[in-house]
Amino acid sequence: MVSTAAVPNLAFRQLRGQRSAGEFAAVVRRAAREIGEQVACDARYIGRVESGEIRCPNYAYERVFLHMFPGASLADLGFSARESVRGRGARVVSEPPPVPGQPPLTPSPSRPALLHRDTETDDIPEESDVLRRVFMTSGTTTVAAASLGLGGAPASAAQVSLPAQRRVGEAEVNAVEKAVRQIRLLDDRHGADGLYRRAAQPLRAAYELLDAGTTARRATSDRLHAGAGELAISVGWLAHDSGRFDDARSHYAEALATARLAGDAGLEAHAFCNTSFLARDAGRPREAVRAAEAGQRAARTLGSPRLLALLALREAGGRAGLGDRTGCDRAIGRARAAFDRGTAAGDPEWMSFFREAELELLEAQCWSALGDWSRAARHGRRATALQDAHFTRNLALYRAQLTGDLARAGRADEAAATGHQVLDLLTRVQSSRIRGMLAGAARVLEPRAGAGPVASFLTRHQESPPGRHPSPSGGTPARPAFEDGTGEHVPGC
Template identity: 30%
Template sequence: MADEVPPWAARIRDERRSRQWSQRDMAKRLMEVATEETRRSLPLRESIVRNIGNWEAGKHEPKDPYRVLYARAFEIAEDRLFNDSYKRSRKTPEEILARVLPEGDPKALLTIGTGRRIGMGDVTDLSARVHGLRLADDVLAGGDLIGPAFRELDTAVQLYRETVHSEEVGRSLLVSIGEFAQIAGWVASDAGRHEQAAQAYRLGISATREAGDAALESYLLGSLAYQVTNTGDPGEGAELARATLEAVERHPSPGVRALAWDRLAWAHTRVGEAQAAIRALGEASTAFTVGSQDDDPAYVYWMNTGELQIMEARVYTELGRPLRAVPLLVDVLGRYNATHTRELALYLSWLAVALADGGEPEEAVRATWRMLNLSGEVVSDRLAQRSHVILEHLQPYRDLPEVRELLTHHPMPPNSK
């Protein structure tokens, strides 16, 4: 896909990423290179971070003194940095993975050893166990599942390493390792263990490449892209999401293709590329209607039109269009499976934010109370982060009695604004 941002926006974004600076790091650098007099006139760092996101998305061009500060921070002449001749060099998925994943060769874990001979029956047992973990993840949070998930992953790796098996069985074992790695990584990410999640994803990507399973590799790449988009550099998440899509663009599974487009839509949203995000949402919806769900692998059993609506609503909320998000969320939440407590609470958090941003603070408070009551016993880092986001969006209404009561019972964390 072509990069739609102006050359200068791509340049300042790529220069930042090449130095492995987050947008917060970039704001810090801009403040550090400013003169004392200029620094006194700069806004708070959080405001600069928001500006950086807008500049890198090409929404508007930095003005003085920021052009000069950028040139100093990058040690590049201002006229060269902001000219129109810059052309991006596209990185391969391997180069992106090398940047965002820990060092080490996961294939070392997959060396075949010697021992008892196993057959496809053993692999079938593994498939049943990994699907059981997925179903458990529907009703339990990462903090509850992280131990069992990684024990199952370790068991699958040991089975591959310490047994004798045919080439066909070996390939199926590698696929099982990939599936266990995906759910283990997802669980670890939900528990806030992002480094551990990245290690699991990396192992799974290596195993699925060895097995030649492009769809499962895409699923793992997409899971990693989602984590990087949310907790790291959204631009790198977008690069991984593009790699995810390229791996399965012609795959027969509508669920696999739709999910890849959804991951890309969310990454575009977090980068601030609104038109690209909305176009990707449309592609996800189209992909889900083309082909037969009989071609969907078991691991995308949860993909349905409701999940597509949820992502659409999240994108609109993040892009500042809450009035488009609220009806979608109300529709889905009205028929959502109440036993899926974490997801229900997460989606209620998006409804609360959309209502607050749409000027309906009383309704936002009602959704927030429901979300907090549901999530009280759920050990999920994702839910904890979303709780903080809701409270931030309710701050402008803190003089209302309903909001004041909520904030009294659930105050903002000390390190929040």
């Protein structure tokens, strides 16, 4: 077979305009909901279309795109004719023949019509049209809708399955909640890089359950919404930590939309918390402040001082990025006062990581952003001393932060020694974010690369396996998601 090089779809790229790929993907998902379609569009899918890798969309995407751009044809959108891609007419999945003596089956809310099946243009691994079809089968049928595995770790230690069936009950909700916990556990132990692509599978399954399933009780429905939203945040974090900022932004926006639809203030506060963190890392400090403030408003009635403390620290990080030392200091003061009120029954489960060590680290990052390296290093030392040894990824993260602060504070030998500790941990942790931090520290130390500890560290760092380092802007520049700090991320705003 002769392969042909992909031709970039410039027409489709022009339609995206100034929006990031993640923002445009959110526009596509919203348009799909308007016409009753379900597509798992994300920034990567948009990139594949624009690169020409996807020459013709599947039928579901075709309906969505033509709805978005009335009067346009697929050719106008830069796509190839379906016949030219496939070389033959589309196949149709037919309804089963009627049973003698019974009326023919017709579409209904409980039994949707079977759609055209285009196996050569449907992007099955990415868009998961398959799961939607699972719900058309018997209500007692259960399938392994998704599994999660970790590259480099035993498969038996990293399997999560989500059952999918027409009626959603305790088993399905428990599976979604289990997937959230499993992803967090694996991230704590191994970091994000080997997890992100696999974790997207249970996320798609969870939203298929949300969209296509029916629940017997309101409490079950609420748990399913919360579980799907938390799963979106967890997968978003894996994207964030592995440098895929546009993907992370899209997942966090999905979680926020789910929270707003369900009226879930806890999920909303969590989505804003992570959005603020991402905005800070992506070089958008003003958005980081606004998102953190919105999160604090959502969290006020939840009875969790620790959650308010974390959100205040997110605000402090944004203010540090703006160079607002006074505002940063005040936010840190509010965070410490709230933290000192202790744990409470209203503390969400996902905040188990937020202990004194994390508070010290986040304060260290604030002072580091403000250029007070010595003060940052003092808090960084406390963070590393307090951190639980079970959180391998955080041990590496805290020490990477400390390495950079020590290097910039002129304590080169101590920085090199700490950097060696990070390299020891990176044999077990896959995190582009941590590797990027360590690479920054190494660049600061290069002028001191004589003999001794610094030279030894730089040599070892240079020889270590490379990782995927997030760019300061996270790839495609993205406009702020929140124009006033209060609104939901509305795609395209």
